[in-house]
Amino acid sequence: AQKITQTQPGMFVQEKEAVTLDCTYDTSDPSYGLFWYKQPSSGEMIFLIYQGSYDQQNATEGRYSLNFQKARKSANLVISASQLGDSAMYFCAMREGRRTSYDKVIFGPGTSLSVIP
Amino acid sequence: DAGVIQSPRHEVTEMGQEVTLRCKPISGHDYLFWYRQTMMRGLELLIYFNNNVPIDDSGMPEDRFSAKMPNASFSTLKIQPSEPRDSAVYFCASSPGTSGRINIQYFGAGTRLSVL
Numbered sequence: 001a002q003k004i005t006q007t008q009p010g011m012f013v014q015e016k017e018a019v020t021l022d023c024t025y026d027t028s029d030p031s032y033g034l035f036w037y038k039q040p041s042s043g044e045m046i047f048l049i050y051q052g053s054y055d056q057q058n059a060t061e062g063r064y065s066l067n068f069q070k071a072r073k074s075a076n077l078v079i080s081a082s083q084l085g086d087s088a089m090y091f092c093a094m095r096e097g098r099r100t101s102y103d104k105v106i107f108g109p110g111t112s113l114s115v116i117p
Numbered sequence: 118d119a120g121v122i123q124s125p126r127h128e129v130t131e132m133g134q135e136v137t138l139r140c141k142p143i144s145g146h147d148y149l150f151w152y153r154q155t156m157m158r159g160l161e162l163l164i165y166f167n168n169n170v171p172i173d174d175s176g177m178p179e180d181r182f183s184a185k186m187p188n189a190s191f192s193t194l195k196i197q198p199s200e201p202r203d204s205a206v207y208f209c210a211s212s213p214g215t216s217g218r219i220n221i222q223y224f225g226a227g228t229r230l231s232v233l
Contacts, residue, residue, distance in 0.1 A: 033220065035221070037224075042226075043206060043226060043227050043229070044224060044225070044226045044227065045208060045210070045224035045227075046224075047221055047222070047223060047224075050221060091160065095220050104162060104165070104173065105162075105220065105222060106162075107159060107160040108159075109159050110159065
């Protein structure tokens, strides 16, 4: 069963506008973590932001924020004031707190974001 | 600080040849992960190590794949013999561990493998 769903294979946004990338997840574990990574065309995977399941506030890192809706099991990434350099693939990922697979992180299929000048 | 270092960045080889991918994790990180990325299957975890010990290799596709971590600063992923379907980008990542329940994995730049 798919644990991480990213329903938007491709997105376009105008430069300087905000954009939301969707991510829904499936877990029965009360303890988990959610991550977003960026993969530009050069290929490297860059960590952006983290949200723990028990965190009371939504995570923010500069222009990135995570809209965490626990009851809906969604962890959408919001990028404010898009820049041309934001054009990349974005991956949502989850780490479940089960003892037997304590440190495994599962990645979603990704969303391709293109920022238009 | 140096990040995760992978070599080579690109590898082109012929079917049947042995391929060795190398990774140097971030100093002090206890966990090391090998991933494979393809268009069809996305990012797949192949194997991961904790303190140089393989913990979970259930993602290793076949016996042709093997991984070692002889010390805390070096790991290899070997494919022998290689096949065209092994063509992919292979990533190594390392993590400082689970302190505070955060397990941020830091990735290397990847090795793009092409098997002809």
